[in-house]
Amino acid sequence: MYQLLRNIHLALGLAIAAFMFVYAASAFRMGHYFLFKWSSPTSVETKVELTDPPTDPRALVTAIRERGDMRGDLFDVETSSTGIAFMVKRPGTEHRVKYDVTSRSAVVSTKSGGFWEMIDKMHHTGGMWHDDPLLSAWGAFVGLMSAFLIVVSLTGVWMWFKRNRERRVGGILLAVSMVVSVLLLVIVRLG
Amino acid sequence: MVTLIRTLHIYSGLVILVALLVSSLSGLHVMNKSDPREKAPVVKTLPFNPPEGASDAEIAQLIREQFGFFQSKPVPHWAIDRTDGVLTIPLWSPNGYVTVRYQGGGEAEVTIDEFGFGEYVNQMHTHLPLGKRAIFAWIWSVYMELAIFGLAFLALSGVYLWAVTRPKLWWAGLSLAAGTGALVYFYVAMS
Numbered sequence: 038m039y040q041l042l043r044n045i046h047l048a049l050g051l052a053i054a055a056f057m058f059v060y061a062a063s064a065f066r067m068g069h070y071f072l073f074k075w076s077s078p079t080s081v082e083t084k085v086e087l088t089d090p091p092t093d094p095r096a097l098v099t100a101i102r103e104r105g106d107m108r109g110d111l112f113d114v115e116t117s118s119t120g121i122a123f124m125v126k127r128p129g130t131e132h133r134v135k136y137d138v139t140s141r142s143a144v145v146s147t148k149s150g151g152f153w154e155m156i157d158k159m160h161h162t163g164g165m166w167h168d169d170p171l172l173s174a175w176g177a178f179v180g181l182m183s184a185f186l187i188v189v190s191l192t193g194v195w196m197w198f199k200r201n202r203e204r205r206v207g208g209i210l211l212a213v214s215m216v217v218s219v220l221l222l223v224i225v226r227l228g
Numbered sequence: 229m230v231t232l233i234r235t236l237h238i239y240s241g242l243v244i245l246v247a248l249l250v251s252s253l254s255g256l257h258v259m260n261k262s263d264p265r266e267k268a269p270v271v272k273t274l275p276f277n278p279p280e281g282a283s284d285a286e287i288a289q290l291i292r293e294q295f296g297f298f299q300s301k302p303v304p305h306w307a308i309d310r311t312d313g314v315l316t317i318p319l320w321s322p323n324g325y326v327t328v329r330y331q332g333g334g335e336a337e338v339t340i341d342e343f344g345f346g347e348y349v350n351q352m353h354t355h356l357p358l359g360k361r362a363i364f365a366w367i368w369s370v371y372m373e374l375a376i377f378g379l380a381f382l383a384l385s386g387v388y389l390w391a392v393t394r395p396k397l398w399w400a401g402l403s404l405a406a407g408t409g410a411l412v413y414f415y416v417a418m419s
Contacts, residue, residue: 040248047390047394047397047400047403048399048400048403049403050386051386051387051390051400051401051403051404051407052403052404052406052407053383053407053409054384054386054387054407054408055379055383055404055405055407055408056407056411057379057383058379058380058383058384059411060251060281060379061376061377061379061380062230062380064356064379065376065380067356068357068358068373068376069354085388103317111266111287123318127418128418129419130419144353146236151344154417155418155419157414159414159415159418160341163255163258163259163261164258164259164260164261164262164263165259165260166262166263166264171414171417172418174414175414175418176258176259177259178410178414179255179258179259180255180256180258180259180260182255182407183251183252183253183254183256183259184256185249186248186252186255187249187252187253190241190245190248190249193238193241194241194242194245197238197241197242200238202235203235203238203239203342206239207238207239207242210239210242210243211242211243214242214243214244214245214246214371215245215246215277217371218246218247218368218371219246221364221367221368222246222250222352222368224367225295225298225299225322225323225352225364225368226268226322226345226348227298
């Protein structure tokens, strides 16, 4: 039994190792943003022109997105008599679009960042509701990694319990951290 | 060296066990979340009578006491917005978000987004000691800050322990490659 759990702990632990490290790194950036100001995203403005724009707003948004290669989820669509505005977002990149009916062109403000911005936004992206199937697949991957982390945590506790050497100090550490953290979870929830 | 690293691996895992479980449960919760664009918050008009001559900051504090969920964050000065005579105060708490709009007349428009247990757990996993926080939420955030370092250490020490003690297990190497490869694939495909 011990050997089986040890192998499961090792296999799943190694599968999530990179994910855990990247999540820890991105959480560190979120908590210490003052150290990472240099990695803030930058904005670039471009123009997208349509030769034969569709009249239907939905088709128009699709045409602008295809023309400007804007992948991701669609947010904040606002239509008016003079044009249409919307936002397309995926981890690390955000397009804000303002289309003008008379000029048949859209001004696209694209905000994007490098590695740190990307892992930060990957950390914030989850769920399987996205317009872009790739983002939903990422949401499923996050869920899978989370399930693995639960198994790795519980098998780790089991294996520790079976080892005599670290039982006393480990027991004290576990008891103190469990009491304090669970108490805090209950207090903050229930008041 | 291996014994020391293994002992630290076990102890750090035990200390941050609750944080690991909270983070992984929040990952599972987020995977099952519905499209946030379809969410309709509850809007109520409620009586509110601040004292004559109170400043916007004082009104914000009264609003926090009257309408905020338990452990709502003190309202930072930059979040207080007065536009066209309407004072807008956002209140953040792990138990829910509340936005209050007040323009006199003895009543305020209160938009309430109350979190269920799953979203509460998700909010708690995001708590880091940034800015001012209510006391219990702040103590929890220090624990989550500790968990960031613990998470990174567990990942690195886990890979080290495998590489030093059981490097010949082919399936373990495959597991590490699969997890890391999938993460790199998503990073490249989404960027």
